[in-house]
Each structure stands twice: as C-alpha cells, then as structure tokens.
Amino acid sequence: MNLILKVWRQDGADDEGRFETHQINGVSEDSSFLEMMDQLNEQLLEEGNEPILFDHDCREGVCGTCSLTINGFAHGPENSTTTCQLHMRKFSDGETITVEPFRARAFPVVRDLVVDRSAFDRITQAGGFITVRTGSAPDGNALPVPKDDSDKAMDAAACIGCGACVASCKNASAMLFTAAKAGHLNLLPQGQAEKDKRVLSMVSAMDKSGFGNCRNYGECSAACPKDISLDYIAKLNRDHVKAKIKKIFA
Amino acid sequence: MFTSSIGKKYLMALTGFVLIGFVFVHMAGNLQILMGPEKINAYAHALQSLPMPILWGSRIFLLVCVVLHAWTAIVLIRENRAARPRENDVEVTKRAGLSSLKMGLTGTILLFFIVFHLLHFTVRAVYPEYDDLMTTVGAPEGMEVHNVYSMVLAGFQHTWVSVFYVISMFLLCGHLGHGFSSVFQSLGIRSESWRNKIDWAAKGYAWLIFLGFSIVPILVIGQKFDLISFFEPSLFSEPLAMR
Numbered sequence: 234m235n236l237i238l239k240v241w242r243q244d245g246a247d248d249e250g251r252f253e254t255h256q257i258n259g260v261s262e263d264s265s266f267l268e269m270m271d272q273l274n275e276q277l278l279e280e281g282n283e284p285i286l287f288d289h290d291c292r293e294g295v296c297g298t299c300s301l302t303i304n305g306f307a308h309g310p311e312n313s314t315t316t317c318q319l320h321m322r323k324f325s326d327g328e329t330i331t332v333e334p335f336r337a338r339a340f341p342v343v344r345d346l347v348v349d350r351s352a353f354d355r356i357t358q359a360g361g362f363i364t365v366r367t368g369s370a371p372d373g374n375a376l377p378v379p380k381d382d383s384d385k386a387m388d389a390a391a392c393i394g395c396g397a398c399v400a401s402c403k404n405a406s407a408m409l410f411t412a413a414k415a416g417h418l419n420l421l422p423q424g425q426a427e428k429d430k431r432v433l434s435m436v437s438a439m440d441k442s443g444f445g446n447c448r449n450y451g452e453c454s455a456a457c458p459k460d461i462s463l464d465y466i467a468k469l470n471r472d473h474v475k476a477k478i479k480k481i482f483a
Numbered sequence: 484m485f486t487s488s489i490g491k492k493y494l495m496a497l498t499g500f501v502l503i504g505f506v507f508v509h510m511a512g513n514l515q516i517l518m519g520p521e522k523i524n525a526y527a528h529a530l531q532s533l534p535m536p537i538l539w540g541s542r543i544f545l546l547v548c549v550v551l552h553a554w555t556a557i558v559l560i561r562e563n564r565a566a567r568p569r570e571n572d573v574e575v576t577k578r579a580g581l582s583s584l585k586m587g588l589t590g591t592i593l594l595f596f597i598v599f600h601l602l603h604f605t606v607r608a609v610y611p612e613y614d615d616l617m618t619t620v621g622a623p624e625g626m627e628v629h630n631v632y633s634m635v636l637a638g639f640q641h642t643w644v645s646v647f648y649v650i651s652m653f654l655l656c657g658h659l660g661h662g663f664s665s666v667f668q669s670l671g672i673r674s675e676s677w678r679n680k681i682d683w684a685a686k687g688y689a690w691l692i693f694l695g696f697s698i699v700p701i702l703v704i705g706q707k708f709d710l711i712s713f714f715e716p717s718l719f720s721e722p723l724a725m726r
Binding site for chain 1: 488572583
C-alpha cells in the first residue's frame with residue numbers, strides 16, 4: 234500500500250505545532266497502524282529527519298498507552314479497537330490519513346503525538362482504590378458478590394485508561410473514564426465503605442484537571458476501545474447526588 | 484450542591500424537567516382554542532383570576548427556571564470550550580445526533596422566542612391594541628373578559644409571526660428530543676436497557692409538543708390564504724378588521 238500521511242508535529246508543550254505531510258510506500262496490509270508509524274520513522278531517520286514521537290507499549294490492546302486521533306476518530310475508525318490493534322487493511326491504497334494527538338486542555342502535548350495523560354492518574358489517586366490491610370489474601374468465598382454485580386464491575390474495570398473518551402468528546406469530558414473507575418469499585422462490596430468519599434473526590438479531581446462537562450452525546454462510549462457503556466456515567470451521576478445529599482444531612 | 488460539573492448538570496436537568504412539564508400544560512391549554520372562543524376565553528380568565536401568590540409564584544418560578552437553565556448553559560459552554568482549545572483538524576461525529584450537538588443554538592433562539600412570545604401575548608407590547616380586545620364570550624355572568632380567542636387569531640394572521648412561531652416550535656422539538664432523554668441520564672435514572680425506550684419517548688414527546696403548538700398558527704395561516712376553513716368566518720375576520 235502507498236499512503237500519504239498528514240501528521241501533527243509539535244516540538245514541545247509551548248510550541249504551536251503544525252502538520253507535516255509524508256509519502257510512505259510499500260506498507261503491508263497486515264501491519265498494524267503503529268508498525269506503519271515505525272516504518273515511517275525508519276524512513277525519516279534514513280532521510281536524516283527527526284522521527285515522529287508517539288506513545289505505545291504492549292501493542293496488544295490492553296495497556297492503554299497508545300493513542301492517536303486518526304482521520305478524526307480516537308484510535309481510528311474501527312469500533313472497539315485500540316490504535317495498536319488497528320490494521321492497515323482498514324485503509325485504502327493511496328489514501329491520505331490525518332494523524333493528530335488526543336486533543337484536550339487536560340492532556341497537554343509533550344511532543345508530536347505524545348500527550349501527558351497524568352490527569353487520569355490524579356483522578357485515580359483521588360479515589361480509584363479501596364483502603365485495606367494488606368497481608369495474606371482473604372478466602373475467595375469469604376465475601377459473597379452477586380454475579381450481576383461482579384459482571385458489571387468487570388465491564389467497568391475493562392477501562393484501560395487510554396483517554397479516547399476525552400479525545401472523542403466535543404467537550405473533552407473525562408466522565409466515562411471517571412465513571413468506569415468509580416463504578417467498578419462502587420459496584421462491589423469491597424468498595425462500599427468509601428463509596429461516597431470516592432465519588433466526591435474523584436469528581437472534584439476531574440473538575441480540577443480542566444476537563445469539560447458531559448453533554449450526553451455518547452461519543453465517548455462510541456470511541457471506547459473497551460465499549461464502556463454510558464450506564465456508568467448515569468450511575469456516577471446517581472452516586473454523586475446521593476453522596477452530596479448525605480453530606481448535606483450528615 | 485450545584486458547583487461541580489455534575490452539579491451543574493443536575494441544575495440543567497431539574498430546570499429542564501420543569502420546563503418540559505410546563506410546555507405540555509401550556510400546549511394542552513392552547514388546544515382549547517380549537518373548541519371555540521368560550522372555552523379558551525374562560526380558561527384564560529380562570530388562569531388570570533388565580534390568587535395572586537399562586538399566579539405570580541408560578542410565573543416567577545418558571546422565569547427563575549428559564550434564567551437558571553440559560554445561565555448554567557452559558558457557564559457549561561464556556562468551560563467546555565476552554566477544555567478543548569483546539570478542535571481536531573478532521574472533526575467527525577460517531578453517535579451524537581444533530582439535536583444534541585445544536586442544543587446551544589436552539590436554546591439561544593428559544594430564549595429570544597420566549598422574550599418575544601411574552602411581549603407578544605402576555606405583556607402585549609408588540610401590538611398594544613390587543614389590550615382592548617374584550618368580550619362577554621366565555622365570561623362569567625355580567626362580566627367582560629379578555630378576548631384571547633380573537634387575540635390569537637389576530638396574532639397569527641401576520642404571516643411572519645406564524646412562520647417565526649412554527650420555526651421556533653420546530654427548534655423546541657429538536658431541543659426536547661435531546662433534552663428529555665438527557666434529564667434521565669444527568670439525574671442518573673437511566674440504564675442501557677431503558678435507553679432506547681427513553682430516547683423514543685423523548686422523540687415522541689418532542690414531536691407531540693411541536694404538532695400541538697404548531698397546529699394553531701398553521702390553521703390560521705391556512706385560512707388566511709383560503710386553503711382551509713376551520714374557524715368561524717365571522718370570528719376569523721373580526722380581528723382582521725381590528726388591525
């Protein structure tokens with residue numbers, strides 16, 4: 234396959250940034266999008282140019298490190314797929330592909346296509362955990378968990394924290410991420426003790442990081458490589474109002 | 484309570500919910516005009532004669548809801564724009580419908596519509612002569628009441644007024660199409676199994692409101708251009724003479 238790549242280049246957080254266009258020939262249809270980017274970087278190095286920086290790690294679709302907005306879609310046009318799992322056969326020969334970083338004020342560009350997603354870490358640190366005494370593992374059946382609850386918690390826990398929800402949201406809202414991380418624990422008996430505190434502090438950390446507000450577009454869920462449902466946002470809204478009211482009457 | 488991002492959404496949802504309910508009651512009240520002057524004049528008179536605290540209490544409550552709804556929307560939109568200073572070069576939409584994307588635009592036009600509508604039929608500042616329309620039709624024994632029937636017929640015989648009203652109601656239809664289902668999502672009373680049902684209910688409600696409000700100006704304009712004959716001809720031409 235021969236392709237034209239229109240790629241975002243930015244020297245640092247303070248740089249304005251610009252698009253660069255590169256022709257790349259002989260791309261295998263079986264290569265992943267990131268392998269195509271590797272090939273482009275080798276070509277750039279051979280030409281004596283700076284390679285394009287982009288995030289990647291496991292390349293198995295489970296770590297949440299890869300990003301990229303491809304032709305306007307976070308992680309590309311395929312549903313339920315991360316960029317590393319996106320194959321070049323999904324594009325056509327001669328196509329111009331636009332590659333941009335995940336754009337949000339809360340995700341400042343570090344360089345080129347690499348963005349700083351530590352705002353997500355701050356949300357998780359605010360309440361995406363349970364406080365337990367560590368030591369030997371408790372007996373597996375000591376704490377009964379209804380099957381429905383564990384299924385729903387596992388669906389929320391599927392979130393890999395990639396930030397596609399923020400990148401695809403017209404308002405750069407982090408509600409789907411926060412809802413998945415809070416919902417996962419709020420659904421389980423282990424998460425009950427700190428439920429209200431968790432919801433309030435995670436939402437507060439989210440607001441402080443400069444994400445936008447949810448407008449119920451559903452773009453986040455449509456872009457999510459793990460298909461996290463909008464139900465978790467409804468649940469976060471529900472849990473938040475309960476926590477607020479309890480706080481008022483406490 | 485309403486300072487967090489989620490809190491502001493509750494405020495939008497709660498005020499929106501009040502207004503969603505109000506438009507239905509308003510529409511149902513309006514439709515009595517199709518049953519003749521007695522009904523609508525008596526209904527309007529009954530509303531106007533409500534005890535002062537109830538009448539003005541409801542008016543102020545509705546006004547506060549509109550103001551809070553609009554003000555919160557402005558705050559939210561400003562924050563949302565700041566949260567994404569640069570759009571994608573290629574901006575695509577996967578799931579969001581047009582009505583959800585254009586809430587700000589439809590809402591702004593509706594705000595202008597509300598102001599005009601109040602000046603038109605409530606304060607009657609647009610055509611002050613509507614104040615002089617008095618009648619005994621639909622009035623209690625020995626009394627004269629405001630002739631709402633004639634006022635509405637006169638009002639909608641201006642083609643531009645009717646066109647503006649119908650367009651505004653179409654925008655309201657779009658606004659409600661997203662707003663109605665968003666209320667449930669923002670308040671957290673929606674789940675995936677109910678999502679489709681609520682979305683369909685929202686669309687149905689939005690179209691019902693559109694049709695219920697638009698039928699009156701459409702009938703009046705239709706009769707003005709001799710396309711239909713719905714209203715009593717003598718009652719229909721009376722307000723024309725007044726103009």
